Amino acid sequence: MKNLKKTRRIQIIVVAFAALALSTGLIGYAMRDGINFFRAPAQVVAEPPSEGEVFRLGGLVEEGSIVRGQGETVTFNVTDGAETIPVSFSGILPDLFSENQGMIGTGTMVDGVFVASEILAKHDETYMPKEVMDALKEQGVYKEPDQPSG
Structure with missing residues (x-):
């Protein structure tokens, strides 16, 4: 009788682990x-996304590259210091969006231009998304923000 209970318990544990693995x-x-x-732009250039693939592009908005077109259309370049990718966005940009600032956009590549459906900008003067910071450090172009004197 004890042997049967032990066998049954082992069977239940095995089934539970199998169900957990399957659900995971x-x-x-x-x-x-x-x-x-x-x-990062260097990753996009090295390994271009497949046609129609939606992905996120992150980097710094290149200085002097913001051009406001018809209506709400804005074009600009995003760089990681190694490569630069042109971006087109139709919509309202975040208030904190500006040149030399970190951004992440969601969209697709169309004829060599990243067509963004969403743009996220940094939150304050020292914030930069961790992924953008890591990519810039990897490229050797990351600069620490100025520390306030105090």
Whole structure:
């Protein structure tokens, strides 16, 4: 009788672990398109995205590159210090969007231009998304923000 209970307990544990592994795998499979890390311009140039692929592009807005077109259309360049990618965006830009500032955009590549559907800008004068900061450090162009004297 004890042997039967022990066998039954082991069977239940094995089935529970199998169900847990299966559910984890299914959740990961379902989220594979939802997990959307950004790419630096150098990564986009080195490994171009497939046609129609939606991805996030992150870097600094290149100085002197912002051009306001018809209506709400804005074009500018995003750089990571190594490569530069032209960006086109139709919509209202965040208030803190400006040259030499960090940004991350979501969109697709069309004929060599990143067509953004969403633009996120930095939050304050010292904030930079961690991914952008890491990419800039990797490229050797990251500059620490000026520390306030105090």
